Amino acid sequence: MKCLTEAEIKSLKGRQLSNENNELYAYARDLGSVANFKKMRVHHEILMPGDAASIAHEHSTLEEMIVVQQGCVTLEHDGKVVGEVGPGGCVMIPPQSGLHRFINRGVGPAEYVSIATCAENDIVNFQQ
Numbered sequence: 001m002k003c004l005t006e007a008e009i010k011s012l013k014g015r016q017l018s019n020e021n022n023e024l025y026a027y028a029r030d031l032g033s034v035a036n037f038k039k040m041r042v043h044h045e046i047l048m049p050g051d052a053a054s055i056a057h058e059h060s061t062l063e064e065m066i067v068v069q070q071g072c073v074t075l076e077h078d079g080k081v082v083g084e085v086g087p088g089g090c091v092m093i094p095p096q097s098g099l100h101r102f103i104n105r106g107v108g109p110a111e112y113v114s115i116a117t118c119a120e121n122d123i124v125n126f127q128q
């Protein structure tokens with residue numbers, strides 16, 4: 001069992017997420033590893049204005065959720081904007097629900113907690 005203050009979370013070493021073409025995505029701190037989680041992934045992520053958290057993708061078995069703490073995150077589903085989520089709001093994405101990605105269309109950084117199951121044999125379909 002572990003409790004973390006905001007200062008402790010922000011002091012954790014993070015990493016800049018990117019793809020194979022070195023396109024930058026969110027900056028992520030792995031919170032789940034602090035508690036040695038094995039069945040879910042928990043990240044504190046910061047998404048800068050104009051950036052996307054990833055390319056559009058869909059999971060076969062993994063379940064995802066983000067809870068926005070600061071700023072605003074836009075959800076795209078199958079290439080269309082389907083909603084914006086601000087502080088205190090969340091987005092839940094079941095497996096096999098279509099291509100999705102998060103974008104920060106705001107003027108300041110967006111911060112959120114990303115939670116996902118560690119699904120064995122998950123197949124990720126990326127946007128072509």
